[in-house]
Amino acid sequence: MDESWRKAKAVFATLSAPPVIWLVVFFLAPLAIIWGYSFGNNKSLTEIAVDGTFANYVHAIKPLYMGIIFKSFWFALITTALCLVVGFPVAIAITFASQRSKAWLLLLIMLPFWTNLLIRTYALMAVLRTEGYINLTLAFFYNGLSRLTALTGHPLAMFQPLELLHNNFAVVFGLVYVQLPFMVLPLYAALDRLDRSLLEASLDLGAGHLTTFARVVIPLAVPGIISGVLVTLIPSVGAYLTPDLLGGPSSQMIANVIERQFKTANDWPFGAALSFLLMYMTFLAIAVQTILSRGRRGRREA
Amino acid sequence: MTDTPGPLEYLRRWPIRAWLAVVILYLYAPLVTLMAFSFNASKRNIVWRGFTLDWYRAAFADQDLIVAFGNSLTIALISTVVSVVLGALTALLLWRFRFPAKALLEGALGLPIVVPEICMGVAMLVFFTEVIPWPTSLAWPLNLGAIIISHISFSFSFVAIVIRGCLASFNRELEEAAKDLGAGEWRIFWDVLVPHMQPGLIAGALLAFTLSLDDFVITFFTSGPDTTTFPVKVYSMVRFSVTPEVNAASTILIVLTVALTAFALKISGGTVVAVEAGEGL
Numbered sequence: 001m002d003e004s005w006r007k008a009k010a011v012f013a014t015l016s017a018p019p020v021i022w023l024v025v026f027f028l029a030p031l032a033i034i035w036g037y038s039f040g041n042n043k044s045l046t047e048i049a050v051d052g053t054f055a056n057y058v059h060a061i062k063p064l065y066m067g068i069i070f071k072s073f074w075f076a077l078i079t080t081a082l083c084l085v086v087g088f089p090v091a092i093a094i095t096f097a098s099q100r101s102k103a104w105l106l107l108l109i110m111l112p113f114w115t116n117l118l119i120r121t122y123a124l125m126a127v128l129r130t131e132g133y134i135n136l137t138l139a140f141f142y143n144g145l146s147r148l149t150a151l152t153g154h155p156l157a158m159f160q161p162l163e164l165l166h167n168n169f170a171v172v173f174g175l176v177y178v179q180l181p182f183m184v185l186p187l188y189a190a191l192d193r194l195d196r197s198l199l200e201a202s203l204d205l206g207a208g209h210l211t212t213f214a215r216v217v218i219p220l221a222v223p224g225i226i227s228g229v230l231v232t233l234i235p236s237v238g239a240y241l242t243p244d245l246l247g248g249p250s251s252q253m254i255a256n257v258i259e260r261q262f263k264t265a266n267d268w269p270f271g272a273a274l275s276f277l278l279m280y281m282t283f284l285a286i287a288v289q290t291i292l293s294r295g296r297r298g299r300r301e302a
Numbered sequence: 303m304t305d306t307p308g309p310l311e312y313l314r315r316w317p318i319r320a321w322l323a324v325v326i327l328y329l330y331a332p333l334v335t336l337m338a339f340s341f342n343a344s345k346r347n348i349v350w351r352g353f354t355l356d357w358y359r360a361a362f363a364d365q366d367l368i369v370a371f372g373n374s375l376t377i378a379l380i381s382t383v384v385s386v387v388l389g390a391l392t393a394l395l396l397w398r399f400r401f402p403a404k405a406l407l408e409g410a411l412g413l414p415i416v417v418p419e420i421c422m423g424v425a426m427l428v429f430f431t432e433v434i435p436w437p438t439s440l441a442w443p444l445n446l447g448a449i450i451i452s453h454i455s456f457s458f459s460f461v462a463i464v465i466r467g468c469l470a471s472f473n474r475e476l477e478e479a480a481k482d483l484g485a486g487e488w489r490i491f492w493d494v495l496v497p498h499m500q501p502g503l504i505a506g507a508l509l510a511f512t513l514s515l516d517d518f519v520i521t522f523f524t525s526g527p528d529t530t531t532f533p534v535k536v537y538s539m540v541r542f543s544v545t546p547e548v549n550a551a552s553t554i555l556i557v558l559t560v561a562l563t564a565f566a567l568k569i570s571g572g573t574v575v576a577v578e579a580g581e582g583l
Contacts, residue, residue, distance in 0.1 A: 002398075002399070002400040003398055003399055003400065004399070004400055004401075005399045005400065005401035008487070011398075011487055012395075012399055012401070014391075015391050015392075015394050015395040015398070015399075016391075016395050016399075016401075018387070018388055018391055019388045019389075019391050019392040019395070019458065019462075020407070022388055022454070022455070022458070023410055023411065023455075026429075026451050026452075026454070026455045027413070027414060027422075027455045028410065028413075029429065029433070030422075030425035030426055030428065030429035030433075031413075031417070031421070031422075031425045033425065033428055033429060033432070033433065034421070034424060034425045034428055037428065086325060089318055089321045089322070090321070090322060090325050092312050092318065093312055093313050093318045093319075093321070093322050095312075096310050096311060096312040096313055097313040098313075101313065105322075108326060108329075109329075111560065111563070112329050112330070112333065114512055114559050114560070114563050115333065115556055115559055115560075116515070116516050116518075116533060116552075116555055116556070116559070117516060117518060118518045118533045118536055118537055118540070119333075119336070119536070119552040119555060119556060120332070120333070122336070122536070122540050122548065122552060123332035123333050123335070123336040123552075124332055125540070126332070126335065126336060126339070127331075127332045127335070133335060177328070177329070177332075180325070180329065181329075196310060199310060200310065234416065234418070235418070235419075237418070238418030238419060238420050238421070240419065240420050240519050241518060241519065245540065245541075255418070255420040255519075258420050258421075258424060259420065259424075262424050262427055262428075262523070268428065271424060272424070272428075275418075275420065275421040275424055275425075276421075278418050278420070278421060279417060279418065279421050282416060282417070282418055283416075286416060
């Protein structure tokens with residue numbers, strides 16, 4: 001392991017050239033161009049001059065766009081919190097299951113994540129729309145109730161379907177649906193490494209299950225919680241499809257605004273600036289996570 | 303040990319069981335109803351009116367949908383082959399050598415995994431309109447080049463991680479033994495390293511294939527009117543309305559991904575689950 005590259009230059013060159021060239025030309029270069037554009041302005045319909053202006057970033061911090069960025073974060077935070085609350089008991093159930101059921105439960109949680117994101121979002125549209133399954137079920141029970149009250153001579157008013165689709169509720173509902181497996185897996189990975197004798201000790205010494213959970217399990221699962229939060233939060237902030245298909249006019253998130261700058265509004269420099277704001281926020285989140293997990297490790301060693 | 307669950311057998315306690323049941327219902331009910339209603343005789347998609355295969359007939363008769371499906375499979379296949387080659391080279395490079403800027407390369411390889419899809423999508427859009435305007439008049443499948451290149455760019459880092467994990471367990475003495483017995487670099491690679499990497503290569507290939515087949519956002523920005531993929535085509539149908547024909551098309555794709563996953567699980571003996579579970583971290 002760790003042979004110096006000087007010892008086998010030909011092998012080193014053969015191994016490194018294709019991936020490095022690919023990464024530079026087809027990944028870093030496109031990102032660098034966008035980064036350059038974020039400091040440019042539209043000269044004409046097709047020409048963009050990169051002249052080092054900060055005008056696009058100034059435009060991006062106007063209240064309208066800051067509001068959308070704030071809303072994207074807000075949605076992502078609610079989604080992450082809900083995924084954590086919904087996913088934690090699931091991760092516990094998987095951790096303490098027998099080997100056989102563990103494999104099946106993991107597969108059950110992973111399977112939707114192999115299914116196309118667009119199809120999963122579409123499936124939710126059929127559930128949530130005014131003629132969807134939720135409203136249909138509600139109408140069924142409501143009409144049953146109405147028939148009962150009609151016997152007493154007071155029929156209820158006509159059933160009004162709930163507006164579940166094309167609003168902020170639908171966006172968060174959809175984000176939780178899509179991101180839940182991402183939260184469960186790191187939580188499970190952390191809980192599975194946990195020393196069970198600590199839990200047994202806590203229970204033996206008279207703490208109840210809830211106390212043990214709050215004072216032993218959660219503190220020990222913090223690394224898993226941090227990585228689960230990160231892998232749920234980052235894709236949620238930049239989600240495009242969910243707000244586009246499930247959201248209404250007021251639930252636009254930052255990705256939808258970026259898309260519009262590139263496809264219809266044709267203001268590439270501004271779209272580029274917004275993209276890079278989103279990238280910077282992503283890097284910031286990763287940096288915070290690295291610092292948090294490093295701090296924990298440092299404390300434990302001390 | 304009769305009926306009372308042990309202190310840590312949480313799966314046998316009813317509140318946890320009920321919670322698990324509700325979560326699994328939440329995850330699966332929408333997909334199962336979507337699949338069920340692709341066989342429904344009514345167009346209204348809500349009330350069951352009897353079994354029919356009409357929507358599948360309609361989907362198979364939809365020329366655009368078939369072309370898009372063919373495009374998706376072709377893109378996924380080419381992207382998988384190239385991603386596995388690039389990913390294997392990257393993994394071998396990082397595993398074997400010590401070189402300046404190694405940490406920098408590792409960081410750069412992590413980028414395609416963390417960069418938000420929308421940012422990569424717009425970057426690819428600009429790149430393929432301004433820098434290398436990809437001619438869409440090229441013969442099939444060359445006209446899909448821009449999409450294929452984008453898919454390789456976001457897939458191969460994932461493949462590299464999977465294969466690198468597999469190489470970590472390699473016993474260097476095997477390589478030494480091969481060298482002592484007179485094998486050259488190429489012979490060692492082909493007869494010793496590749497067989498050891500095989501589970502990683504399979505898992506990586508499956509990952510690259512599903513990532514490509516699944517992608518909507520990045521493809522949405524790199525596809526043109528003549529180069530739609532299945533998700534992009536379904537998206538344009540969904541924008542119009544919820545129809546049983548879309549259900550039929552979606553069902554075909556769900557069945558295909560589940561079958562592929564089952565196949566990969568069978569040949570790799572479960573390593574794929576472990577690897578993809580790790581991917582979530």
